[in-house]
Amino acid sequence: MTPQVKYLPASERRAVTVDTVIELAAEQNPDSITTAAIAQRMGLTQGAVFRHFPNKDAILQAVMEWVAERLLFLVDKAARAAPSPLAALEAMFMAHVNFIIKHPGIPRILFGELQHADETIPKRIVQTLTHQYRERLHRLIEKGKANKELDANLDREAAAFLFIGMIQGLVMQSLLAGDVGRISHDAPRVFAIFRQGIRSTR
Amino acid sequence: MTPQVKYLPASERRAVTVDTVIELAAEQNPDSITTAAIAQRMGLTQGAVFRHFPNKDAILQAVMEWVAERLLFLVDKAARAAPSPLAALEAMFMAHVNFIIKHPGIPRILFGELQHADETIPKRIVQTLTHQYRERLHRLIEKGKANKELDANLDREAAAFLFIGMIQGLVMQSLLAGDVGRISHDAPRVFAIFRQGIRSTR
DNA sequence: CTGTAAAGATAGTAATCAATTACTATCTTT
DNA sequence: AAAGATAGTAATTGATTACTATCTTTACAG
CATH class of the missing domain: 1.10.10 (Arc Repressor Mutant, subunit A)
Known part of the structure; x- marks a missing residue:
């Protein structure tokens, strides 16, 4: 390419x-x-x-920095354009998924980094990324609670967990099947269950 | 050890x-x-x-076979002992999580296998495992629908997806934090949201 | 047009790792 | 207790890999 x-x-x-x-x-x-x-x-x-x-690690470090910056940018853009907190969560989800579909190698690099036992610099970048990512999710969830869109008793940490876990699961299945395209088919269906799990019970 | x-x-x-x-x-x-x-x-x-x-791959293959057999055995045992389909799903979830806590190396090996582009024998074993795993989930979900415990319109494939994704997410977070113990703390909280997402709306 | 600094080519080195081989120690069976 | 089978040792090989030292080409400023 x-x-x-x-x-x-x-x-x-x-x-x-x-x-x-x-x-x-x-x-x-x-x-x-x-x-x-x-x-x-x-x-x-x-x-x-x-x-x-200077060495091979520096290459990986540069890759991780690019990924962190780009992903957060895209996800923020999607969330800003959404009309409500719940819609923002869904937009964020789809933006993330589309980013992965466009660059299927990225989750694989991420997984690979996490495998290393010692605290490498790339691993630290991933940690910072997920921390910032979770913060954004927490903020949206709290807004959704205030908005009455989301269940007032919702466990925001668990919800953020599940949000990220959904993406993990989609990626893993696509790695298994060797078919990245499946993700775009399954993503909305999975999110639908998540939505049902977090929204306020009217 | x-x-x-x-x-x-x-x-x-x-x-x-x-x-x-x-x-x-x-x-x-x-x-x-x-x-x-x-x-x-x-x-x-x-x-x-x-x-x-005969070679190094054969070692990995033996590991995968042991994991597949052992995990399915434990998960089946847990599901059988549960009083209802929804309870079986939760028992299965916790059995799986406890298996990982006991053997933190296993999900890492699994992830590692999935990374390989070509269709290695270990990768095929993982595919078979997840296929059988999903079948069990599908069966329990259908039982739960018949039982009125679960939403009749529930998308069973997406639900199975999310189930596995939750475990992925828990594992990934623990890899990030370098703390396996967190899983047992977070697992029930995450499952609670899942339960809310799949159960019948009374 | 030309001098030069940056970018790339060439040809290595040292370390690592899976696999093999000739040999030895230990167990088991009768 | 002898004989054969099984399990493990020690040393080596060939391939791979990150990294380096030195030479060559290119782009471009003045």
Whole structure:
């Protein structure tokens, strides 16, 4: 996908490298993506990669930073455009799901990072991301309670948990089936049950 | 944990190897568990492992088979002992969660397997497992509908999805926090929302 | 047009890991 | 207790991988 152009300015090369890693992660186990594979996909030799990153971890770190920034941006945009807290939750959900459909490699990289036992820098970025993500969910849920849209007794932490869990589940099933397209089919149906679980009982 | 005894009969050695891999997976990235590490943990040399398994993949395969069999057994037992379909779903959920708390390495191995792009044998075992798991969920949901416990219009596939997704989410959060104990605290709260989402609206 | 700094190519190194092989220790059976 | 079977050892091999040192090409400013 990403064009194979030589002699890019350093900042562009770093951006292309990030794109390439995400692209490769959609096709193979992210942990087994070699610097040689990244270079080949860009049309460079392996050594050239190290002109732009001090080591391999720095590449992954750049990927994680891009993902965190981009995902939060898209999700915020979707939530802002929604007319009510509950609608915002659904919009956020669908925006997240669509982001994953567009970049199927990303959840795989995320999962892979979480596997590492030690506290790597990429893992810390994921932690910060999910923390900020949960904060947004908590805020929307409280607004929904004030709004009477959501059950006043709703356990907001558990609800935020379930929200993220739904996405996890969708991703896992699509990994199992090897079919990313299924997600867009299943996502609204799953959200419907969630909605029933959190909304106020009239 | 597993005792370091030499000259075990082949079948026992294979069983100990499986235990050891699950043990190691709780401590480090499953993909980076080397045959040397497995051997060392058992008190053997690296080469000895290959006396009992033709290659490394066969070890993982044995692990997956053990997990699939054991999980389905525990989950079935829990469901059978429950007084109603909805209670069975909850019992199944808690049995699954407790299984993971006891063996935190297992979900990590599972995730790791799903990452592989090609159709490996371990991946196929996971597919079979989740298929059988979903069948059980579908059956319980239909029973619950007949029983009037569950909403007659409930989308059973989406509900099964969400059920598995909840567990995924709990596991992922515990991986993030590096604290398996949190699961037992959060699991019932998350299930409560799920219950609200699927039960019949009286 | 040309000098130069940045980007990339080439050709390595050291470390790691799965797998193999020739040999040895231990158990089991009769 | 001898003989055969089973389990484990020690050393090695070939492949892979992140990373590096040195040389070459390109883009572009003046």
